[in-house]
Amino acid sequence: MDSVLSPLDLTAREAPEGPVAIARPHRVAAAATWFRENFPGDVFYAVKANPSPWALDALWHAGIKNFDVASDAEAHLIHSRFPGAQIAFMHPVKSRRAIARAFHDYGVKTFALDSEDELDKILAETNGAKDLTLVVRFEVSGDGSAYPLARKFGVSAADAPALLRKTRQVSEEMLGVSFHVGSQCMRPDAYRTAMDGVNRAIVKAGVVADIVDIGGGFPAIYPGMSPPPMIEYVNAIKAGFEEMFVAQNAKLWAEPGRALVAEAGSTVTRVELRKGDALYLNDGAFGTLFDATHLNWAFPAKLLRETPSRAKLAPFRLYGPTCDSMDAAAGPFMLPADIQEGDLIEIGSLGAYGTAMGTRFNGFGDTVTIESKDSPWPSMYGEATGAVVAMPKRKRAPKKQPSQG
Ligand SMILES: *Cc1c(COP(=O)(O)O)cnc(C)c1O
16 A cells, blocks of 8 residues: 555556545544544444445544444444444344344344334344343434435334333333434534424433434535535534433434545546547446436546646546446536546545445446545545534523524
């Protein structure tokens, strides 16, 4: 791993057939440090965003020791790599075997649920363990997010009080509440609104919650999507937490995925053919460009050449290497007009849900990973880093209506 070489030098040296994933562990460290300094609670990394060893190690070394997993494989990955890690199994629907293995083999004590049937499964597979932390997942609005996650998981406001009471009865240890405002959440107020809804259910149920887990959803910067500063999210969450009727010493948890790793990864892909404004690449929908194709998100792109092009920027469409017609990204991706076959393009801000989404469909999908020390993409953690804001004193004030953003 050379620090002096650029992504272009590194790619040229490897000359791989497929795309090159550029890993920037220092960007993971910057994001992790920001969260540790500014989030007034425990940070659980949502492993699905990027389970690459380099990303996990960078998080661990930056002090992230808690992990949110959703499958047996993710739990095994974290347990074997970091035996001292605290693992929370936050998928509200788990196989019985995954629950049993997590509890008996990996020492997992924290499980999410959004139904009584799942609660019964957890109790059965852990032999009625008394030391579990059970977290009730709520359905909340995904309105503030670019990728809403509502509808699939979460107990409704109507059913929540009964499930909370039932879970409290069996949970002698800790009772938590959680939600997910949707990924790439553009409105800090979405957290506060969600917390207000969860709070109503807690009050209605007459239970005491020990943990408020505000989930993931923290944004990254993409073309056309410039989120408010990250500190505004933290401030909205603090305000929401203050207004909740929870145990005096209640803990605040977060499960960021995207925000911890998005800036840390990019892909160097090669143009195999140009047809007008269409570029046919060696990476696409079934590789690291899932979101660019399926969600039609724009990502920052730049041409990598020994001698930079002086041509004007022009809009391009991208096609991936497979025969599937869905393997296409409309963009537009702004690249020099003289781009041609053989050129290398770096597509940035792909550290989250990039390599993690890849398949081997159609014989493509081999990705070489190379580490680079540069920081060429926009950052959420520039000036704000180190701006520590003290946790406000908890008060028992009556709830205010959250302001709409
Ligand atoms: C995916 C997921 C996360 C991470 O979401 P981001 O939007 O990437 O921050 C956190 N918690 C749960 C339960 C998830 O499913």
